[in-house]
Amino acid sequence: MRKLESIRKCGASVREIDLGPLASKDWARLVADALRCKAKAAAPLAALIYEKTAGNPFFAIQFIYALVEEDLLAFSRDKSAWRWDLDRIAAKGHTDNVVDLMVARLSRLPTETQRALQGLACVGNSADAATLRTVLEHEVIADLWEALRVELIVHSNGSYKFVHDRVHEAAYSLIPEASRAEAHLGIGRRLAARMPVERREEAIFEIVNQLNRGAALITSINEREQLAEFNLIAGKRAQTSTAYASALNYLEIGAALLIDDCWQRRHDLVFSIELARAQCEFVSGAVDQAEKRLSALSGRATTTIEQPTVACLRVDLYMSIDRSDYAVSVGLEALRKVVGIEWSPRPTEEEAFSEYQGIWVLLGDRTIEQLTDSPLMTDPISLATLDLLVRVAVPAFFVSSHLFAVAVCRAVSLSLQHGNSDASCIAYELFAMLAGPHFGNYDAGYRIGRLGCELVERPELQRFQARTYETFGFVIPWTQHVRAGRDLLTRSFEIASRTGDITYSGYACGQITTNFLLAGDPLVEAQKEAEILYGIGAEASQNLYVALNYFSGVRSRANERFLETYHDSFGELAPAVNQACQSCYDGVNIVASLAKNLGRSDAAALARSFRRPVSGRPIGTIVIHLSRSTDHIALTGLQITPR
Incomplete structure (x- = not known):
């Protein structure tokens, strides 16, 4: 979903096709075709299936399987045709819930197969054969054969996978709720013990996700501290992938496993967990929590x-x-x-x-x-x-x-x-x-x-790749054509957004849009680029630090103001710009363009216009960068930092 949203924000056309349940007439044709009989003969059975399943294809297919397994739908060899008894089917009182139906189907499987499916369900929707051998502590091919035969799971490229999430859910529900934590803990321990050290980090999520679900049963201090280390590894890996919410979850679990005296006994471990928590809180928008945690950590460092x-x-x-x-x-x-x-x-x-x-x-x-x-x-x-x-x-x-x-x-x-x-x-x-x-x-x-x-x-x-590219892209126009720095600015924005460098994703965003302006590109293109970057940047930085440019000739709102600079106005303009940019108010957009002859009176008027509140609610601070080169003064950046 996030990938599709990013594609939309880039202006690409995305078409969605909704696949709803099959209609009653479609089921009538499907059942008649499957049972190789006339549509009129199959219509009552098709209507009953549709009534029970509301046309859900997966549910309906499983319902038909259940009828066959219960001998309510059978093939007559004597007459070379399928036979069924609607009265018996109706009297059976089948559930209207697909999970309950799947539980009933699974319960008819051999005990060994049920146990193997429960182990697979604990691991997830799929698992390779080696993992299942570790989980169940024996070879699983024979145990899973019956589930493969009735198409509850599939085997592909050495892995076993449930054919549907509902089958997975049903298999997991076969484990008594009171026994689930113990089951996960046992699986996690076996995975951790048998996983080679050099492969442990690669498989850390599999191990930690099992152990965490049974963490309440761990009483050994050493084992709790080892699990905290595992959660730190998992948290850092999630952090590297910019999955900050997931990373915070692992880190918080790791911190909760440690007791009070760990600052004395395991200082490095606690410090690393708390530092990583602060990093994730910062980039995910929880700035107050991050600031408090870092203030406390500065005393522990x-x-x-x-x-x-x-x-x-x-x-x-x-x-x-x-x-x-x-x-x-x-x-x-x-x-x-x-x-x-x-x-x-x-x-x-x-x-x-x-x-x-x-x-x-x-x-x-x-x-x-x-x-x-x-x-x-x-x-x-x-x-x-x-x-x-x-x-x-x-x-x-x-x-x-x-x-x-x-x-x-x-x-x-x-x-x-x-x-x-x-x-x-x-x-x-x-x-x-x-x-x-x-x-x-x-x-x-x-x-x-x-x-x-x-x-x-x-x-x-x-x-510091993002910061390096952004700064050089900022500097290049002083000695080269302004467009020469654009690719670096774009690369900087992409890297900074991906790695959670909030400040420099904002800098790069502002620099890219300003680059379009200074290069004299069509304002329509500049606006489009600004809005794309603004949308991506706002999402990436969680609204902590968003750079924003809007351009003259594109937006004609009454609250737009112009900042224009020329080569001989820098000294006179600086005080007015500093005054003008102290604060901005809700509804105020800064419009920046490269033009000529901004005099002192115009600059003073600009400053006064910024001081007038639109709604009376200050939302942040504006910083405008002006850069002097040998022959002109250029606006090179505009940042708005929301409060």
């Missing part, structure tokens, strides 16, 4: 790995709710605790320039392109520091341009000294953002940005 890990996630969280000040504060505090870096939240211009100059000293005789051959960074403290620096740099961009410069330059310097890591890729891109606008070195910015993009293609350096 004891190592130089745990402390920056928690701090990095807190920075990302505060960025997603437009609290750049909090994000900077958390990041700077972690830098002070972990590596002893003492920075003011507002460094001086001289400090920023000193950090920038230090990069070229460290680069020495090497060219930027030669940095691709640098070794991988291995020092744990350097890796943790670099992670913190690239996290702090992003909110610093909105708080202090000098802090942004200091953090970015220190991150690049660390990579020059200790080698490349996955965080080096985004560090190089952030430097590309810095080198041109802040220090006038657009060529070096482009070259080092290209370096980051080349590095992030390596399998071992792809953690």
Whole structure:
């Protein structure tokens, strides 16, 4: 269903065909054909079948099977024809419920077959022969033969599968309710014990889903802690697949299995579970819970790995709710605790320039392109520091341009000294953002940005792939044609949406739509792209952080406002833009277009228009990015962060 919805949002045509029950006349023809008799002779039986099953094909077929098994519908060899007795069939009082009918059918099977079907039902709708041997602790082919013969299950490619969900449901109902937890626990234990360690993670969902259903019966502390570990593995695998609700379920079960003193005895296990819970809560929209959990975890973090890990996630969280000040504060505090870096939240211009100059000293005789051959960074403290620096740099961009410069330059310097890591890729891109606008070195910015993009293609350096692509796609128009960055922005949006990187899916969404605008593409195409991305982004980020652009000439609502920039207006425009973008109100859409000659009076009027509430209910903060290149000022991003 989610795939179909995504296809619809992309504008593709999707046609649905509803397959309802067969009509009475259709059943009359079907029964007559099956029994090889005239329609008039089969009509009473067909009518009875239709009455019992309401025309449901599966139910009707199973009903006919039941009639045959009970000898109420039989083939007469003497007359070479099928015979039935409507009075006997009516007197039998067959159920109107398909599951009850299937239970009755299953109950007539041999005991060994029933037991095998119960085991299969515990595992799921299907299972391979090896799994069933483990579950039932003996060979199952003979036991399942009768179920295969009467077509309750099918055998294909080494696996057995129920022919219908109702058969599965009926087979499971044969297990007394009071015995089900014990049955699942036994199956889970056997699967865990006999599964080779190297295959355990691959089969983790099969194991955990069984053990969790019998977890209430586990009394051993060691076994409970082992099951908590299994749930952590399952949760992380589900998280990797962006199945965050499922991941949270596993992680919460794992946490509930641990007792109070586990923080002392099993610190690593509890910390990992709680951190993963916070990550899933964050990306699935439960920001308050994630913030509380991370605040508590920051007090529990004891190592130089745990402390920056928690701090990095807190920075990302505060960025997603437009609290750049909090994000900077958390990041700077972690830098002070972990590596002893003492920075003011507002460094001086001289400090920023000193950090920038230090990069070229460290680069020495090497060219930027030669940095691709640098070794991988291995020092744990350097890796943790670099992670913190690239996290702090992003909110610093909105708080202090000098802090942004200091953090970015220190991150690049660390990579020059200790080698490349996955965080080096985004560090190089952030430097590309810095080198041109802040220090006038657009060529070096482009070259080092290209370096980051080349590095992030390596399998071992792809953690910040979405961020790297988005930032370089943002930077490219300063030295290349604006369309040259579009593919990178699109790739960034796809990766960020898939991996739950809320902030950068928002950035990429805004950048793509702005790219259409700056490139001069038809506004109809720009609108279509904006609406597609908005729909996908809103779904992917759970409305935490959604970038939104609407364009002039496309929407003619009274609440649309224009922001227009020109090359010589940057200095005069900046105060008005900052004032205009402090808050937005329900019903206000920002319309951005590249045009000419926005004067101070127009900018002031724009600012006043944003301050007038439409409904009086503030919904968030608007941030507009303006970028200076050698010959023009361009609007390069628009973000709306809902509150």
